[in-house]
Structure formats: C-alpha cells, structure tokens
Amino acid sequence: MSEKAIEPIHQFNIVKYFTFGNFGGNGTEGSGFEIAFTNSALFMLLTLLTISAFLILSTRGRGLVPGRMQLMAEMVYEFVANMVRSSAGTEGMRFFPFVFSLFMFILVANFFGMVPYFFTVTSHIIVTAFLAVLVFLVVVIYGFMRNGLSFLKLFVPPGIPWFIIWLVVPIEIISFLSRPLSHSLRLWGNMLAGHIVLKVFGGMVVALLGAGAWGVVAILPFGMAVALTGLEFLVAALQAFVFAVLTCVYLNDAIHPGH
Amino acid sequence: MAGEAQNEAVVDEGAVTHDGATDAHATTDTHALTEASGGHEVVGFPPFDASTFGSQLLWLAITFGALYVIMARVALRRIGEILEVRQDRIESDLAEADRMRQRTDQAIEAYEKELAEARQKAHGIAEQTRSDNSAAADARRAEVEAELAKQMGAAESRIQATKADALKNVDSIAAETAAALVSQIGGTVTDKQAQSAVQKVLEG
Structure with missing residues (x-):
C-alpha cells in the first residue's frame, strides 16, 4: 500500500467508472477499442462545465459596469483576443473561438491537475496529441482553402539563392511536419514531469517521516514540494499560454504563407 | 495472466450478448473486464496504454467540441456584445462631452465678446461724458471771461471818463x-x- 502511494506514476492511471463495451475489431483482445467513462473523461467534463459555467454565469447580468466575475471573464477574453490579433492579424480573429477554447481547456485542465487526488487530463500524450493534430489539420486545411497551392510558398522562404533552396525546402517541410509533435510533447512533458517531481518529493517527505529521529530531515523535501507547487501553478498557466500562442503563430502561417 | 482474464471476459461477454442472457450476468462480466484491465494498467506506463486511447479521444472530442460550440455560440458572443455596447456607450458619452465642451466654449466666447463690447461702450460713454463736461466748462468759462472782459471794459471806460472829467x-x-x-x-x-x-x- 505504502509502496503504491509513493509510486509517482500511479497518479496517471486511467480508472474506468463504467464501460460502453468494445467497438470494432474481431472480438479478440487488443483488437478494436473500448469506450468507457473514466476519470479522464470525468475531468474533461468538469473542465467543460467549469469554463462554460464561469463564462456564462459571470456575464449573465451583461453589466455595463462589470462586477468582479464579469471583469475576469472580460479580461480572459481580451487577453486571448489580443494574443490572436497580434500573432495572426485581424483575419486570424475568425479562429478566436478555437484558440480561446484551446487556451481555456488546457488552462483549466492543468489547474484541476494541481488539486490533490484530481486527475490531470493533459498529462496524457493522446490528449495533447489530439489537440496538436487538430491545430495542425486546421492550419493545413485552411491554408490550402484560403491560398490554394500558393500555401506551399510557406516552404520556400523568399530571398534565398537557388543553390541553397534545395537544402532549405526539405528542412522547412520537416520542421512544419514536426510541429504537432513538438506542440503536443511540450505540454504533455511539462505536465507529466511536474507532477512526477511533485509526487517524488511528497513521497520523500512521507518516507522520511517514517524514519524515526531522521524525520526532521523531511523538512527539506517538504520545502521543495511547496516551492515546486508554486512553480507548477506557473507552468500550468504558462503551458496553456504557450500552446495558444503557438497555435496563433501556426494559424498565421495559414493566413499569410508568404512570410 | 491478467491478459488471459480479460480475454476470457471479452469472449464471455460477446457470448452473453449473443445469447441475450440476463442483465445481472452481463454486469458481472463487465465488472470482471474492468478489474482485469485495471490490473493490467498498473504494470505499464499509463500514458502509453493504448487501450485507453479510444475512450480518451472520444471524450476529448465530445467535451472539446461542446466547449468550442458553447464558446463560439454563447459565451464569447455575449462577452463581445458586452464589450461592444460598452465601447459604443463610452464613445457616445465622449462625443456628448465633446459637444458640451464646445457649447461651453461658445458660451465663454460669447460672454467674453459681450464683456469686451460692454467695456468698450462704458469707455466710450466715459469719454463722451468727459468731453461733454469739458466743452460745457469751456463754454461757461468763455462766457464768464467775456462777461468779465465786458465789465472790465466798462470799468475802464468809466475810469477814463472820470479821469478826463477830473483833468x-x-x-x-x-x-x-x-x-x-x-x-x-x-x-x-x-x-x-x-x-x-x-x-x-x-x-x-
């Protein structure tokens, strides 16, 4: 039991509350995929409900002079709107709801993860990968829809001599294709590592407290855990911001592929 | 071993649904399946456990899709409206204030003009009065002087006469x-x- 409590990756376990059964495949194990309502799904739902409730209830009064909650909602709105406008231009504002949803979803999910015993949705690579691939697809599809084949100019930076262009274009293509990878790994790695480190220091406190007189030393990892908790709150907000800013930058490529 | 249990459970459940057996039986099997895969997960690294990907993707798609729709249709539209209404209100208030200020400026200008005019007028009146007064005084003095000269002439002629008489x-x-x-x-x-x-x- 104590072994399990200290084990730092236990917190990432997916716990099924109920299942809807297997879909696809041929009935043997490993084929098809199972659809279940899990702790991950619960916290996704909580994230959705928290954001919606906050934004809708706080703006219910439509006050000309905002109250505290309405002011917070307006500040988040303007923060993201300014971010989109400054990175992707006025035309980028058509993606404002998309970027806003991404930012809020990641931010609230990250903050939920900071509550002890709560599950961190963004600590699973499949979640961050889904979001990153979604951004990637939006960029590619909108880029081709808006610019046609001239979207491919994105890979040909202007003002490069012809003998270097054969080197630059493959590099540009590779860097473009690896975007969803770095985009998703950055968020996932930050959340995963932060939570593991927190758990490790917390586990050290527990282990040292059980060591008799040496329990006094537990103050050291305890201090680290406190400091890291503060850092993790910063990281939670920062990673949501970084994810949203990069989304804006990528969308800007779709809107203005000629650099 | 856990994998074997799950395999059994899956096969069993398939058989159950096929047979259309009682619900009680079905839930027990589902429970067994949950337990089996739960035991399986502790072994590996949870984020790489592909068996959870399906449900995570589905729920993420549902919740994120719902979030997008709610944001785009309700929340952001509403906040945008609030901000726009406020912006309009501020602009109209500023325009109103500007209009008021212009009116004040005009009033001040008119007042100052009138004040200057009045001052001019008062000055004119004072000047006029002063010149009138001095003219009257001059006339009067001339009159008095003429009278005096006449009297003096008379007196002189009388003296002359008296003198001649005396001589x-x-x-x-x-x-x-x-x-x-x-x-x-x-x-x-x-x-x-x-x-x-x-x-x-x-x-x-």
Missing part, C-alpha cells in the same frame, strides 16, 4: 487858482484870461 476840473481849478493868485498879487484878470493862460501852459 477837466484840474484845468478850471488851475484857472481859478491862477486868477486868485493874480488877484492876490494885485492885478486884475478875467476868468477868460486865466483860462487861456492855463491852456497855454498845458499846451506848453
């Missing part, structure tokens, strides 16, 4: 005195002779 008397007095002197000395002389003698002396 005439002096002649007769001198003739009388001369006649008296002559008679005292012992001669006789007429008034006429005395007078001509005096006249002779005077004309000397």
Whole structure:
C-alpha cells in the first residue's frame, strides 16, 4: 500500500467508472477499442462545465459596469483576443473561438491537475496529441482553402539563392511536419514531469517521516514540494499560454504563407 | 495472466450478448473486464496504454467540441456584445462631452465678446461724458471771461471818463487858482484870461 502511494506514476492511471463495451475489431483482445467513462473523461467534463459555467454565469447580468466575475471573464477574453490579433492579424480573429477554447481547456485542465487526488487530463500524450493534430489539420486545411497551392510558398522562404533552396525546402517541410509533435510533447512533458517531481518529493517527505529521529530531515523535501507547487501553478498557466500562442503563430502561417 | 482474464471476459461477454442472457450476468462480466484491465494498467506506463486511447479521444472530442460550440455560440458572443455596447456607450458619452465642451466654449466666447463690447461702450460713454463736461466748462468759462472782459471794459471806460472829467476840473481849478493868485498879487484878470493862460501852459 505504502509502496503504491509513493509510486509517482500511479497518479496517471486511467480508472474506468463504467464501460460502453468494445467497438470494432474481431472480438479478440487488443483488437478494436473500448469506450468507457473514466476519470479522464470525468475531468474533461468538469473542465467543460467549469469554463462554460464561469463564462456564462459571470456575464449573465451583461453589466455595463462589470462586477468582479464579469471583469475576469472580460479580461480572459481580451487577453486571448489580443494574443490572436497580434500573432495572426485581424483575419486570424475568425479562429478566436478555437484558440480561446484551446487556451481555456488546457488552462483549466492543468489547474484541476494541481488539486490533490484530481486527475490531470493533459498529462496524457493522446490528449495533447489530439489537440496538436487538430491545430495542425486546421492550419493545413485552411491554408490550402484560403491560398490554394500558393500555401506551399510557406516552404520556400523568399530571398534565398537557388543553390541553397534545395537544402532549405526539405528542412522547412520537416520542421512544419514536426510541429504537432513538438506542440503536443511540450505540454504533455511539462505536465507529466511536474507532477512526477511533485509526487517524488511528497513521497520523500512521507518516507522520511517514517524514519524515526531522521524525520526532521523531511523538512527539506517538504520545502521543495511547496516551492515546486508554486512553480507548477506557473507552468500550468504558462503551458496553456504557450500552446495558444503557438497555435496563433501556426494559424498565421495559414493566413499569410508568404512570410 | 491478467491478459488471459480479460480475454476470457471479452469472449464471455460477446457470448452473453449473443445469447441475450440476463442483465445481472452481463454486469458481472463487465465488472470482471474492468478489474482485469485495471490490473493490467498498473504494470505499464499509463500514458502509453493504448487501450485507453479510444475512450480518451472520444471524450476529448465530445467535451472539446461542446466547449468550442458553447464558446463560439454563447459565451464569447455575449462577452463581445458586452464589450461592444460598452465601447459604443463610452464613445457616445465622449462625443456628448465633446459637444458640451464646445457649447461651453461658445458660451465663454460669447460672454467674453459681450464683456469686451460692454467695456468698450462704458469707455466710450466715459469719454463722451468727459468731453461733454469739458466743452460745457469751456463754454461757461468763455462766457464768464467775456462777461468779465465786458465789465472790465466798462470799468475802464468809466475810469477814463472820470479821469478826463477830473483833468477837466484840474484845468478850471488851475484857472481859478491862477486868477486868485493874480488877484492876490494885485492885478486884475478875467476868468477868460486865466483860462487861456492855463491852456497855454498845458499846451506848453
């Protein structure tokens, strides 16, 4: 039991509350995929409900002079709107709801993860990968829809001599294709590592407290855990911001592929 | 071993649904399946457990899709409206304030103009009064001076007359005195002779 409590990756376990059964495949194990309502799904739902409730209830009064909650909602709105406008231009504002949803979803999910015993949705690579691939697809599809084949100019930076262009274009293509990878790994790695480190220091406190007189030393990892908790709150907000800013930058490529 | 249990459970459940057996039986099997895969997860690294990917993706798609729709259709639209209404209100208030300020400026300008005019007018009146007053005074002085000059002329002519009169008397007095002197000395002389003698002396 104590072994399990200290084990730092236990917190990432997916716990099924109920299942809807297997879909696809041929009935043997490993084929098809199972659809279940899990702790991950619960916290996704909580994230959705928290954001919606906050934004809708706080703006219910439509006050000309905002109250505290309405002011917070307006500040988040303007923060993201300014971010989109400054990175992707006025035309980028058509993606404002998309970027806003991404930012809020990641931010609230990250903050939920900071509550002890709560599950961190963004600590699973499949979640961050889904979001990153979604951004990637939006960029590619909108880029081709808006610019046609001239979207491919994105890979040909202007003002490069012809003998270097054969080197630059493959590099540009590779860097473009690896975007969803770095985009998703950055968020996932930050959340995963932060939570593991927190758990490790917390586990050290527990282990040292059980060591008799040496329990006094537990103050050291305890201090680290406190400091890291503060850092993790910063990281939670920062990673949501970084994810949203990069989304804006990528969308800007779709809107203005000629650099 | 856990995998085997799951395999069994899956097969069993398939059989159950096929047979259409009782619900109680089905839930027990589902439970067994959950337990089996739960035991399986502790072994690996949870984020790489592909068996959870399906449900995570599905729920993420549902919740994120719902979030997008709610944000785009309700929340952001509403906040945008609030901000727009406020912006409009601020702009109209500023325009109103500007209009008021212009009116104030105009009023101040009109007031100052009127004030300057009034001052000008007062100045004119004062000037006019002063010049009127001095003209009247001049006229009066001239009048008084003329009167005085007339009186002085009259007085002078009177003095002249008196003087001439007096001088005439002096002649007769001198003739009388001369006649008296002559008679005292012992001669006789007429008034006429005395007078001509005096006249002779005077004309000397």
